[in-house]
Amino acid sequence: MSELVTGEAVALELRPARLPSRALAVLLDLVAAVAVYVAVTIALVAATASLDEAAQTAISIALFVLVLVGGPILVETLSHGRSLGKMACGLRVVRDDGGPIRFRHALVRGLIAVIEILMTFGVVACIASLVSARGRRLGDVFAGTLVVRERVPAGQAGFVPPPPPWLSGRFSGLDLSAVPDGLWLAVRQYLTRMGQLDPQVAWSMAGRLAADLADRTGAPVPLGVPPAAYLAAVLQERQVREARRAFGHAQAGSGGPVAGAGGTAGSPGGYVPPVYPATAVVPDVRPVVHPVAGAGGEQASPPQDGPGGRPSTGFAPPA
Template identity: 70%
Template sequence: MSELVTGEAVALELRPARLPSRALAVLLDLIVAIAAYTGVSVALMFATASLDVAAQIAVSIAAFVLVLVGGPIAVETLSHGRSLGKLAFGLRVVRDDGGPIRFRHALVRGAIGVIEILTTFGVVACIASLVSARGRRLGDVFAGTLVVRERVSAGPTAFVPPPPPWLTGRFAELDLSAVPDGLWLAIRQYLTRMQQLDPQVGWAMAQRLAADLVARTGAPAPQGVPPAAYLAAVVQERQARDVRRAFGNGGVGGVPAGGFGPGAGVPGAFGNSAFQPSSAPQQPYGSVPAPAPVSWPATAAPPVPAAGGTGADPVVPSAQPPAPAEPRPSTGFAPPA
C-alpha cells in the first residue's frame, strides 16, 4: 500500500494519487474550462464588436484570466479541493497534513499551473510529478498541498483518542493560525501511537510537542493538565474549526456547531475514520462512534476549581460511579399472575 512518510518517519494514512489519474482529471478540467472560455469569447466577440481592437484584446485577456485561471481557483476553494475532474476520478487536493485547503493554497496552485499546464501543455507538471516521490507538481510543492485518492477500500485506521471531558471546549479562544502543518502532523502521529511507546519516552515526546505548540500559540498550557491530554484537546479544537469552516456554523451530520463532545467522531482532516478504533467497522458519515478507553499518562489528576471558591483548593473529579438510588417504598400492590 502506498503511504505518505513524513520527516518524522511516521506514516500518514493517505494515498497519493498517481500520475495517470491526475492527468485524466486535469484533462477533463481543461475540456470544461476551454469549452466555457470558448462560449464566453464568442459572447464577448458579439458584445464588443463596436469597440476598437485594443479594447477587444483587453477584454479577451480579462476573459482568459477569469475563466482559465480564476475559474479553477474558485472551484477548488469552494469545493475544498475537488474540481469536476477530481470528483469524477475520486481525487482531492489536501494540505500536507491532510487538512482541507484554503484560498491561498488554491491561488498558488492555480497561478503556477498556468506555467506548468497551460503554457507548456503539461510537460513541466508531468516531469515534476514523475520526479517527486509523492507525485506532486510544482504548484503543490509551493502551496504545501497534495493530491490524494479518496476512493480507497475501507481498512483499519489509526485511532486519535478524544481528550478528557473536562478539557472539551476549553481552548475555543486559542489562536492556532501560527501553528505549522508539520507540527500538527507530528502531534497527531504521537496521539495515535502514544499507547505503544515507552512511558518515559512518550512523556518526554508529549512535553516537547506541547512546548512547541505553546511557543506557536503564545498561550501557556493550563497548570496540572497532562501534556498528552493538552495536545488532544487542542487537536480536537482545530478539527472542530475545520469542520465549521468547511460546512458552516450549522454543524454537519448531527454534530452541533458549538463544539464536539468527548469521543465524538469529528469529520475533520482525515475523515470520521480518524476517530474510530482500528478494529471498528467503517461508520456512516456523520455518525458518532464509541471510542476505546484511553489511559492518559499523568503524574497527578488535573485540578478543577471548586464552585464559588478561590481555586486554591483543587477538587479532583471522582471516578467512582454514583450511588444507587434508594428503593421506593412498597405500596402493597401485587400484579396479577
C-alpha cells in the same frame, strides 16, 4: 507512499495522490474549462460584433484569463480543494498539515499552473511530480499544499479520536496562530497511529509533541492532563476554528466528534485511548506527576496498571 519519520524512528504514512490520477483529474478540469471558454466565446462574439478589432482582442484575452485561470482558482476556493476532475477521481487539495485550503493557496496554484500546465502542456508539472517524494508539482510546493486521496478503504482510513468530555472546550482561548503546519501534521498522524505503537514509545512521543505545542501556544499543559488527551483536545479546537472560517459557522461543537484523516468521525462517547498489551507491566499503580521539558508545566506519567492487573487508560479526569 510518503512518510513522516519521528524521533523514535516510527514512520507515519500519508496518502498522496499518484501522478496518473492527478493527470486524469487535470485533463477533466481542462476539458470542462475549455468547453465553458468556447461557449462563452461564441456568445461574446455574437454580442460584440459591432466593436472594433482591438476591443474584441482585449475581451478575448480577458475571457481567457477569467475562464482558464480565474475559473479553477474560484472553484478550488469555493469547494475547498475539490474541482470537477478531482471529485471524479476521489482527490482533494489540502494544506501540508491536512487542513482545508484557502484563497491564497488556490491563487498560487492557479497562477503557477499557467506556466507548468497550460504553457508547457503539463511537461513541467509531470517532471516536478515525478521528482517530488510526495508527488507535488511546483504550484503545490510554492502554495504549501498537497493533493491527497479522499476515497480509501474503510479499514485503512485514519481515525482521530475525540478528547475526553471533561476537556471539551477547555482550550477555546488558546492562541494557535504560532503553531506551524508541520507540528499540526505530526499531532494528527500521531493520534491516528498511537494505538499501533509501543505504549512507552507512544507516551514519549505524546509528551514531546505536547511540550512543543505548549511552547508554541505560550500556555503550559494543564496539570494532570495526559499528553495524548491534551493533543486531541487542542487539535479538536483547531478543527472547530477551521470549520468556522471555511463554512461560516462551527460544524461541530467543542464537545463533538472529530473527523479523522480519512473522514471518519469519532465516537461521541468520549476519548478512545490506545489498547495497551497485557504483557506491559509497570510496578507502580499511582500516576507520578513530573515536569515536561519545554512545556512550562507538569503532566501525568505513562498509564499504569489498575486494580486486578487490568491496564489503566490514563484518561481519568483530574481530582
